Amino acid sequence: MSRVSAFLFRRRGGKGWHWTDVVTFGWLFFGVIVMFGPALWLIMSSFKSPAQLAEFPPTALPYESRTVVVEGYDKPLPLFIVTDEAGTRTLAEVRRVGTTAQMVDPANSGEIQRVNIANRVPDRQVGFAWDNYVQPFLAFDFMLYLKNSVFVTVVATLITLLTNSMAAFALSKYEFRGRNAVMLTVLATLMIPLSVILVPLYSIISAVGLFNSLWGVILPTVATPTGIFLLRQYMLTIPDELLEAARMDHASEWQIYWRIVLPLTAPALAVLGIFSVVWRWNDFLWPLIVLSRKEVYTLQVGLNTYAGELNVQWHFILAMTVVTMIPVVIVFLFLQRFITTGIAGSGLK
Amino acid sequence: MPASMPMWPRPWLPPAETEGIVAQLKQMAGAVVTAPLGWAARAIDPPLRLWQRLTGTGGMAAFFLLPNMAIFGVFVLLPLVINFAYSMTTGGALFLSDREYVGAAQYAQLLDCDDYTDPSTCAQDQFWTALANTALFVVLQVSLLIVTATITALILNRELRARSFWRAVFFFPVLLSPVVVGLIWRWILQRDGLLNAMIIPMGLDPVNWLIERNWAFAAAIGVTIWAHLGFYALILLAGLQAIPKDLYEAAEMDGTKPGRVFWRITLPLLMPNLLVVIVLALIRAVQVFDEAFVLTGGGPGTATLFLTQYIYEVGFASLLKNPGLAAAASILMGAVLVVLTLIQLAISRRNEKKGKLK
Known part of the structure; x- marks a missing residue:
């Protein structure tokens, strides 16, 4: 990194820094962000699922929920990381009623647990929605x-x-x-x-x-x-x-x-x-x-x-x-x- | 008419590196394209020889000019003539022969206002709103654009490492299509967009950038500057690079301050290019449409309705089409553009003459 910055910021004359150099690199740095940023943001957003696009504040990278196939359920269920008095564990959501989610432990699909949705975050990984x-x-x-x-x-x-x-x-x-x-x-x-x-x-x-x-x-x-x-x-x-x-x-x-x-x-x-x-x-x-x-x-x-x-x-x-x-x-x-x-x-x- | 056209102050030749690219392109096109083209070119040679024998080289000149001039005539010159006739007719009929002659009534309607400072008192309030919006847009956009392009050109003209990379950074949006530019920024400026996500952590309130009148107008200005900045910076950079280096060396030897160097050397010598760039930017700004239309659609309300969009709406998009009125408005806009272009040509020609004296 330091070699890159040394390469970019070294002045040809090899002289010391002048205030105009500060302005120059400030402007160039600003330019990279403002000129490339929007197009980069477009590309990263284009790989997000509709649900992810609706999120605010947005994440930089596109994510997708991890899912798991649980015995007794046809569709793969989304995984959440639940943290409450019983400790931290990973559960799959069956359905959601109001602020309560009915969840199951993937390893033990028989027992339904009720979890307040405030106590859980989706278990996600970086993933690209190629479907777009x-x-x-x-x-x-x-x-x-x-x-x-x-x-x-x-x-x-x-x-x-x-x-x-x-x-x-x-x-x-x-x-x-x-x-x-x-x-x-x-x-x-x-x-x-x-x-x-x-x-x-x-x-x-x-x-x-x-x-x-x-x-x-x-x-x-x-x-x-x-x-x-x-x-x-x-x-x-x-x-x-x-x-x-x-x-x-x-x-x-x-x-x-x-x-x-x-x-x-x-x-x-x-x-x-x-x-x-x-x-x-x-x-x-x-x-x-x-x-x-x-x-x-x-x-x-x-x-x-x-x-x-x-x-x-x-x-x-x-x-x-x-x-x-x-x-x-x-x-x-x-x-x-x-x-x-x-x-x-x-x-x- | 002088031998060289005023659009090109100095005869311009593509750089040497073109040769390599041309060779590449040739290879890429390969025999697939050139074979049928060559065959077609050979096939039309015998009839052309006959034509040449009958008419001499004068006839050949006519032959070479014909395709281009026919297209010019039908799709540029004829419409221009018809436009005047169109602007003096009324009704919704498309073809001129079906339209009713009304003389200057369309112009009169466009210009009919009780109070010229207040668009709502005009018969065509939308026209005057569009006119006022365009005027404000032109003044703000062109001045901001020229200042930022000049700063960018000055900075790119410094002794930088990786200068062509930095130049590319600023030039990159120029090639993007206006629709893409409009959509990129609509996505960033929407209520749940990136910009609001960035300003909230700074303790600012989120803004409906494209829904609040003044912000939408500012967005139209900002986005068009973003899209065109690189183009003008590039022309100015070429002007800066043409300034003789020994002037700066002399100034340095005299210990002249950078600010003074800028005002006494750089700016006066850049002025010819600067003038051309200003007029080019004015011509573009008067016709502003694509980016703004995709970004805001003219809204909220009529806050970002510009002249070209007014012509488009009145002539094509609205339910009550009035092609005559649209034609009259486009002629008024055309008059402004003709004046600006003549100024540009005059400046270019003056620069060219000065160039010869040197």
């Missing part, structure tokens, strides 16, 4: 939502990469009349977020028959101005001589795009692809409007619907939230440095 994760896949439409979300994310990202790179290619490698007008139009669309055109977009989606269709979610989001800018900026750095050489060899323009420019743009395409996956996976407002039937819900809309029900089933919702988090956490773990440098360099979000 299994049940939504079986009983709810969770699997369907997951499938819809994956479909939207994958298809939208592929279309985004293809159409944006084609447009960026035309805008970076061709001189043609109206190029500036096209650039200006793309630029102007930066100012029109989806929340401003919800109503007319909805009527267009309905008019072309895409209401309640996943394609209605996908299409309005794929022509991203940010994507075009990012790719165009990158393609401008590809020397035109490369294209001229290919033209000398009678390559068609399509081949030049597909075989030369696209492979050279791979790093920028990877950046846009990762962002597109995160954007589309997380989209909420637009799917909420376009999708009104359960069969086409995406995960985000489905989760919100469960959470909005009168009787919120937190044990399922917490588990489903964790599952919804998984793809993004994977992206984060493996590509974190890559994404952060991407944002810092481009202001992309």
